[in-house]
Amino acid sequence: MTAVAARSRRRRGTAGRRLLGLAAVLVALVWVFPIYWMVSSAFLPTNRLRTPEPTFFPTDGTLANFRRVFADPTFFRSFQVSISVTLLTLAVAILFAFLAALAISRFRFRGRKPFIVTILVVQMIPAEGLFISQYQVLDTWHLVNAVAGLSVVYVAAILPFTVWMLRGFVTGVPLELEEAAMVDGLSRTAAFFRITFPLLAPGLVASGVYGFLQAWNEYTLALVVMTDPDQRTLPLWLQGLVEANRATDWGVVMAGATLISVPVIVFFLFVQRRMSAGLVAGAVKG
Template identity: 35%
Template sequence: MRTSRAGRAGQYLALIGYLLFLALPFLWLISTAFKSPRELGSLHPTWIPENPTLANFRQAFDEQPLLRAAGNSALVAAATALIAVVIALPLAYVVARRRTPLARAATGWVIVSQAFPLVLVIIPLFLVLKNLRLVDSAPGLVLVYVVWALPFALWMLVGHVRSVPVELEEAAAVDGAGRLRTLVSVTAPLLAPGIAATALFAFITAWNEFFFALVLLKTPEKQTLPVVLTHFIGAEGVADLGPLAAAAFLATLPSLLVFALIQRRITGGMLAGAVKS
């Protein structure tokens, strides 16, 4: 059924409205980051700074160890993405290729696990990590992030594995390749877009996560960037708005840059997985 011109125009308007809804807060953040203290205290704020300044960025770096916190976040996020993909890929292969009750139970676990609020699990999680002596450590935080990212990573990769024709694997088996070699040499290269998309989402999730990092990391030298950003808020809840906006703007750049670099591969991989999932 063809879409009428009015319907197509409505779709475009809805898309533009959604893009504006997403873009306006970010644009306001950029505007705030370059405003002077006088403009920040104005009763009639403007979108475009009258006298753009880099003072907020200098103050942000002077007041807080942003580079060290960004390094901690990058290390934790990269380790989370790598480990989550390495674990989820073989699991997704088994779930996608073997339609057993266990595979269906795994799919149900993916859905149910996303329904639990963070507050519900943080206390038992803290006690478990304390017994393992992983509280206030990057490995402990990575372990938490991997467990939290695995269900979504598994769900994404299952759809991508199902998009790979079984005939290719059967041909590899005829040539004498085992399951592991088939997965590594035949299936994995075809799953590159899906793997990139899954790794990116795991990376961004770990990069932006705040609650677990706040509870589990106590040493200032180990804190991640989202936790350090809260230091721009005073004890009475008054935010140092200019430096906070500048630091928050810098914190969003890595995710945007990574997404921009592999956008086409991610889009193709997500569509391929969605068709077959």
């Protein structure tokens, strides 16, 4: 009777796992469908997009929409602006967040707890509430319509959360590892870079992914700071396609949106393993 009950429990467990797997597949399909619809629409001519019957499989697709995007000189200029702002924001934010996370995790100094609380409070302030003051500061510094100006605003926006994220990773690495390396003859700096820093690499990657996505996809701050049409980021350029004509060419818009997504996909292909390890490590150690 015990063996029968055990087999019954195993069968119920197998059925439950299959149901959970099926539910996960359905959720994934719902999540992926808008992306698939965007990519498939990018290969359809305008007359097919305007028909009442949807086209789920573009068997007679065309590259004309992509050719029109590449023929637009403002696309490459916007791409240059976006990649410059993103890389500059990422480098500065990760550097300052890393140093701040080390300071509040490894050292005890006066004002440490208020500083941590300030990080959380700043993160709670809505970005829209800072638009006017940020614009006035950038205008005073002559950084409106400048890559450096938008990068400064982005760094200020993502730095609090990045510091808080990296703090969990730094705290999760025992200080005793550095002390043991120092006993073996390494200096404090050498012990940090040879022992601690490699263990923090997954956390840096996970924080970098967050910063990259925020800077690459951000729209509202760029709309306020980059008022010059020649200094638009890619999200602003894409919005310009919708507003350029009374009748929106959705094929070109979908092609542009697909091209904007390519750098994000490429970035994820390079960092996905370290990112997954970093997220799990932060959840366990932080």
